[in-house]
Amino acid sequence: MPNNPVTADRRHFEDLAVGEVIALGRITVTKEMIFTFAREFDPFPFHLDERAAKASLLGGLAASGWQTAGLSLRMLADAFLTTIASMGGLGFSDLKWKRPVMVGDSIGGTVTISALRRSRGHPERGIVTLDFDIRNQRAEPVMSMRLANLIELRDPTLPITEAAE
Amino acid sequence: MPNNPVTADRRHFEDLAVGEVIALGRITVTKEMIFTFAREFDPFPFHLDERAAKASLLGGLAASGWQTAGLSLRMLADAFLTTIASMGGLGFSDLKWKRPVMVGDSIGGTVTISALRRSRGHPERGIVTLDFDIRNQRAEPVMSMRLANLIELRDPTLPITEAAE
Numbered sequence: 001m002p003n004n005p006v007t008a009d010r011r012h013f014e015d016l017a018v019g020e021v022i023a024l025g026r027i028t029v030t031k032e033m034i035f036t037f038a039r040e041f042d043p044f045p046f047h048l049d050e051r052a053a054k055a056s057l058l059g060g061l062a063a064s065g066w067q068t069a070g071l072s073l074r075m076l077a078d079a080f081l082t083t084i085a086s087m088g089g090l091g092f093s094d095l096k097w098k099r100p101v102m103v104g105d106s107i108g109g110t111v112t113i114s115a116l117r118r119s120r121g122h123p124e125r126g127i128v129t130l131d132f133d134i135r136n137q138r139a140e141p142v143m144s145m146r147l148a149n150l151i152e153l154r155d156p157t158l159p160i161t162e163a164a165e
Numbered sequence: 166m167p168n169n170p171v172t173a174d175r176r177h178f179e180d181l182a183v184g185e186v187i188a189l190g191r192i193t194v195t196k197e198m199i200f201t202f203a204r205e206f207d208p209f210p211f212h213l214d215e216r217a218a219k220a221s222l223l224g225g226l227a228a229s230g231w232q233t234a235g236l237s238l239r240m241l242a243d244a245f246l247t248t249i250a251s252m253g254g255l256g257f258s259d260l261k262w263k264r265p266v267m268v269g270d271s272i273g274g275t276v277t278i279s280a281l282r283r284s285r286g287h288p289e290r291g292i293v294t295l296d297f298d299i300r301n302q303r304a305e306p307v308m309s310m311r312l313a314n315l316i317e318l319r320d321p322t323l324p325i326t327e328a329a330e
Contacts, residue, residue, distance in 0.1 A: 006210065006217065041235040043242055045171065046253065052171065057252045057315070065254050066238055070206040070231055077208055087222045088211065089230050089262060096256040150222070
C-alpha cells in the first residue's frame, strides 16, 4: 500500500505513545489581536472596549475564550500536528476556561497524548486523544480541553486489538 | 440592588425558559475566509491549498472546524447573546464536527436552551446551557456542541431551588 507522499516522512499512528508530552510555544496576546478576533467572532464589550471591560466580571480587557482555543490549536499545529500524518480533527470535549487571558498575557503549556485507538471501520486510520493544559506567564491554568484527531497508520494491516468509532 | 446599566434593558436569567429555540442567521463560507482563518489558526493543506485539499480525506477545500465553531458563536452572539445580560462563557462540551464545510457552503441552524441553573456561590449569576445544531444549505448537520454561559439575574434575592457550580 503506497504511503501518502505528503505525509510519508511524518510520524504515524505507530510512532506515538500514550503519555508523550508535547511542549507548546508561547504567544503573547496584544490589544490589537483581541480587538480583531472579537470583532469577527465574539463582539462583546469586555473584548472590545477597555472601559466596559474594567466594569465587567473580567475586570479588564480580555481575549475571547475562543481566541485562546484558536491560539492553542495553532501552537499544537506548529509543535505537533504538522509533524504527524494528521487527517484532521473529529471534535473535542470538556473545554473549560479557567481564568481570563488579559491583554499582555502570554499563553503556552503542554499537550499530553492520553489515548490512542484504531478505527474499526477504517483500518488505515487511528484516533489520537490530546489533553491541553494551557497556562499563562505565571503558570496559572487558563484553559483545558480534550481534542480527538485522526491520524494515518503507516501499516493498516496491523491487527486491531482495541478499537473505537 | 442597582441593575448594570449596560444590560438593564436586556433579557435576564428570569426571562429565559428551557426549550426556547433561537434561530441563527446564515453565513456563506468563501475561499478567502477559509484561507485567512487557516493561515492564522489551522495551517493545514486541506484548508490552504485547493489541490492538496482534493487529495485529502475531505475531498476539497474545507473550512477549519474551528472556523465553523467561531462563525457559529458569532451567529449566536448576533441572534441571542447580545440581547441577554451575558457575563461571558464558562466552557463547552461535546463539540462534534459531523461533515466538512466546503468552500461556498452556507451554515446556519438553531440553538436550544437545554438547561437553566443558579450559581450557588454567586446568587446574582445563572448558567444557561445552549445546544448548537449547525447545518449546511442542504439541512445536513455539520456541527453540534453544548455551551455553558453565565447570565445575570435581575433579582438575586430569588430563592435558589436548583443550583450548580
